[in-house]
Amino acid sequence: MSSLQSILTPISSQSNDLIEYSSGSIPVPSKELNLRRTVLGGQSFRWFEESENEFIGIVQHFLIRLKHNNDDLHYVFYTNETFSKINEEKVDCSKFLENYFQFSIRISDLIEKWSKVDQRFQNEQIPSGIRLLAQEPLENLISFICSSNNNVQRITKMIQLLCQQYGTLIGTLNNIDYYQFPTIEQLDRNDLEDNLRKLQFGYRARYIQHAVRYLKNETNDSNYFDRLKNLSVKDARVELRKILGIGRKVADCILLMSLGKQNVVPVDTHIHSIAVTHYGHEKKRQLTAGNYDDISTFFEQLWQPLAGWAQAAAFSNELRDEKTSRTKLNKKRRSEEKIDRCLSVQCKKRQRSSK
DNA sequence: CCCTTACCTAGGCT
DNA sequence: AAGCCTAGGTAAG
Numbered sequence: 230m231s232s233l234q235s236i237l238t239p240i241s242s243q244s245n246d247l248i249e250y251s252s253g254s255i256p257v258p259s260k261e262l263n264l265r266r267t268v269l270g271g272q273s274f275r276w277f278e279e280s281e282n283e284f285i286g287i288v289q290h291f292l293i294r295l296k297h298n299n300d301d302l303h304y305v306f307y308t309n310e311t312f313s314k315i316n317e318e319k320v321d322c323s324k325f326l327e328n329y330f331q332f333s334i335r336i337s338d339l340i341e342k343w344s345k346v347d348q349r350f351q352n353e354q355i356p357s358g359i360r361l362l363a364q365e366p367l368e369n370l371i372s373f374i375c376s377s378n379n380n381v382q383r384i385t386k387m388i389q390l391l392c393q394q395y396g397t398l399i400g401t402l403n404n405i406d407y408y409q410f411p412t413i414e415q416l417d418r419n420d421l422e423d424n425l426r427k428l429q430f431g432y433r434a435r436y437i438q439h440a441v442r443y444l445k446n447e448t449n450d451s452n453y454f455d456r457l458k459n460l461s462v463k464d465a466r467v468e469l470r471k472i473l474g475i476g477r478k479v480a481d482c483i484l485l486m487s488l489g490k491q492n493v494v495p496v497d498t499h500i501h502s503i504a505v506t507h508y509g510h511e512k513k514r515q516l517t518a519g520n521y522d523d524i525s526t527f528f529e530q531l532w533q534p535l536a537g538w539a540q541a542a543a544f545s546n547e548l549r550d551e552k553t554s555r556t557k558l559n560k561k562r563r564s565e566e567k568i569d570r571c572l573s574v575q576c577k578k579r580q581r582s583s584k
Numbered sequence: 585c586c587c588t589t590a591c592c593t594a595g596g597c598t
Numbered sequence: 599a600a601g602c603c604t605a606g607g608t609a610a611g
Contacts, residue, residue, distance in 0.1 A: 378605065
């Protein structure tokens with residue numbers, strides 16, 4: 230029995246063909262990783278806190294459980310038999326996490342640099358350990374189309390529904406089904422928009438349908454996202470903004486979080502207000518294009534060359550914690566019932582059409 | 585360029 | 599209790 234088995238809570242049930250793929254631990258000093266804020270802070274919407282300080286998330290075809298204590302990041306990877314048969318070569322899960330969390334970048338070095346030019350990084354006014362995750366571009370793009378006029382909780386729910394509806398099942402753990410993020414092909418359906426509207430995506434349903442169509446056509450020639458990675462930030466941003474529903478801010482999030490442009494500073498309402506209250510920017514009623522550019526450029530130059538990492542830390546500090554009230558839980562339940570009805574209708578439809 | 589307005593939805597507040 | 603506001607914005611005029 231490995232040591233992490235005793236550290237992570239035992240699994241009550243496994244079913245389907247879910248298998249434990251790999252487990253181990255990586256030495257990570259606590260200053261280098263604030264796991265909760267990194268995975269739940271609104272970068273990715275695929276992580277959940279399953280118990281105190283224990284997190285479970287889906288990355289590509291892996292279900293990953295993580296716990297960080299005593300300067301060690303303990304992990305267990307799960308996947309299904311189908312995947313492990315298809316890919317004979319064993320994935321090095323430590324390397325996988327090192328890549329996902331970008332551990333080659335040392336936050337303490339960054340904070341030392343930022344502190345010299347920015348007082349707010351001294352005295353821990355901005356917390357240490359917020360890392361930028363290296364995410365999958367498609368998932369990142371769709372997720373941030375969903376983020377407009379929205380909150381982390383609802384975005385998480387929407388992405389979960391999207392994966393349930395269109396993604397491939399990885400397996401079941403503790404009676405919960407986990408799905409991969411769908412591929413373009415899985416999303417490319419005529420009724421995508423209608424269906425997403427039923428799932429309460431609102432006006433974002435149209436944007437997603439459009440984005441899928443666009444990417445389907447774009448990726449025919451070569452790999453669209455790889456092409457963007459090799460463009461300059463400016464050019465890649467222009468490309469991304471051709472997609473309906475992707476404006477400057479969402480484009481910048483994608484550039485930063487999944488296309489490796491780590492000096493980009495997305496300016497949202499929080500960063501905007503930080504710029505006004507702490508860095509002497511003029512207060513404007515709303516974020517205009519010119520204003521956005523001023524603020525973004527200001528921070529890029531102040532925090533370079535990894536300004537996006539500083540932004541992630543500063544942003545995380547502004548997000549307020551969730552409170553759970555009774556009314557909130559009731560509303561949540563009603564909403565879930567509504568979605569359940571919708572799902573069961575679709576389930577019946579599928580059964581009929583498969584006969 | 586800047587400014588408005590509409591857009592879906594859920595949760596919190598009054 | 600119904601109505602307003604906001605939540606990591608964007609498009610269209």
